[in-house]
Amino acid sequence: MCSSDLGEPGAAATINIRGTGSISGAQEPLYVVDGVPLIQGGTLGSASGVEGSTTPKNPLIFLNPNDIESITVLKDASAAAIYGSRGANGVVLITTKAGRGGKKGSLTFSAATSIAETAKRYDLMKPSDFLAAAKKANIDGGADPVAAAEAVANIDNKNNTDWQDEIFRRSISQNYNLSWGFNAKSTAMRLSGSYDDQQGIIKNSALKRLTARANITQKFLNDKLKFEAAVTYSNAKNQYPPLSNNAGYLGSLLGAALQFNPTNPVYNADGSFYQPGDQRNPVQMLSYFDDRDNLNRLLSSLSGTYQITPSLSYKIVYGYDNAKTVRTAFADPRLGSNAYGGTTNIYGRDLGNGIAGNGRMTEQTLNSKSTLLEQYLTYDKTF
Numbered sequence: 075m076c077s078s079d080l081g082e083p084g085a086a087a088t089i090n091i092r093g094t095g096s097i098s099g100a101q102e103p104l105y106v107v108d109g110v111p112l113i114q115g116g117t118l119g120s121a122s123g124v125e126g127s128t129t130p131k132n133p134l135i136f137l138n139p140n141d142i143e144s145i146t147v148l149k150d151a152s153a154a155a156i157y158g159s160r161g162a163n164g165v166v167l168i169t170t171k172a173g174r175g176g177k178k179g180s181l182t183f184s185a186a187t188s189i190a191e192t193a194k195r196y197d198l199m200k201p202s203d204f205l206a207a208a209k210k211a212n213i214d215g216g217a218d219p220v221a222a223a224e225a226v227a228n229i230d231n232k233n234n235t236d237w238q239d240e241i242f243r244r245s246i247s248q249n250y251n252l253s254w255g256f257n258a259k260s261t262a263m264r265l266s267g268s269y270d271d272q273q274g275i276i277k278n279s280a281l282k283r284l285t286a287r288a289n290i291t292q293k294f295l296n297d298k299l300k301f302e303a304a305v306t307y308s309n310a311k312n313q314y315p316p317l318s319n320n321a322g323y324l325g326s327l328l329g330a331a332l333q334f335n336p337t338n339p340v341y342n343a344d345g346s347f348y349q350p351g352d353q354r355n356p357v358q359m360l361s362y363f364d365d366r367d368n369l370n371r372l373l374s375s376l377s378g379t380y381q382i383t384p385s386l387s388y389k390i391v392y393g394y395d396n397a398k399t400v401r402t403a404f405a406d407p408r409l410g411s412n413a414y415g416g417t418t419n420i421y422g423r424d425l426g427n428g429i430a431g432n433g434r435m436t437e438q439t440l441n442s443k444s445t446l447l448e449q450y451l452t453y454d455k456t457f
Contacts, residue, residue: 083281091164110393181257
């Protein structure tokens, strides 16, 4: 089973492989690309920006989908037998494309453009309905009609603002792929590169990705000895809007847009953002929060296989996975203390770094490296 919690570019897919491990929780499987298990726990600097925490990105964000040849799923005993405890929640085996096209080779180029927008929005109150509901709430709370009308007059700012229009957009995404490959008698090679520029339907959400990949296979000794190499380099840049899983009662960007008074203006007469009390102006949030990360990843595998007999073979595999991510987030000092209070707490230490008048910046770095050395002796014969 596969699903995505958010529709933002590069959002993590929630994958549960049906089996004994999926009954008790939503644990992610182990991903293996060309025989190399990926670093578990993610490769982003953190799932946190300057305020609250966000949903982590897809662990396969570095991989170009056009490079994938096949996907195989292992579960339960078959996964545990090969990968031990790491495969307790299942294993997703990904094999990338090898060289094709004969001796002359083949060159392939593709380009795609897509447009996305919200399929359905919340049916929110118009200004007249909002004010009528506010008056009724006052009366239901014990106020007389005159006092209720006065209270409503104080919150009527004479505007008609659709806050969903202010945060959503029609997004345009582009994808370009170029590959070249050939398959001669004893040699096969495939080189590929891609560029993705994805916009999210929420403003300030985006993913830009560059990938380069090489797959090489060389055979010797009448095809008894085979060497294989697969190398992937990827650079992915994410931009995050101020969305979080734990923004509190004031809500993050989406929560603020759904509850903000529709009679409120976006700007004051002097051009500054309208920010009443402890309420959050969604457009101000988009303008005054900036949150980005930069992921560089190198994944490589080298293997050699010798066919000792027609039924018996020996294989050795070396894998290397190196990922570095830097995430930088900034909150503008012009954000008011009433709506954007709180400080950063790290390991029980309160830094006392309020946003109002000071601003706030966080930089998080994650370096992850893993190496793999495996040897197989395989006997395959049909009796």
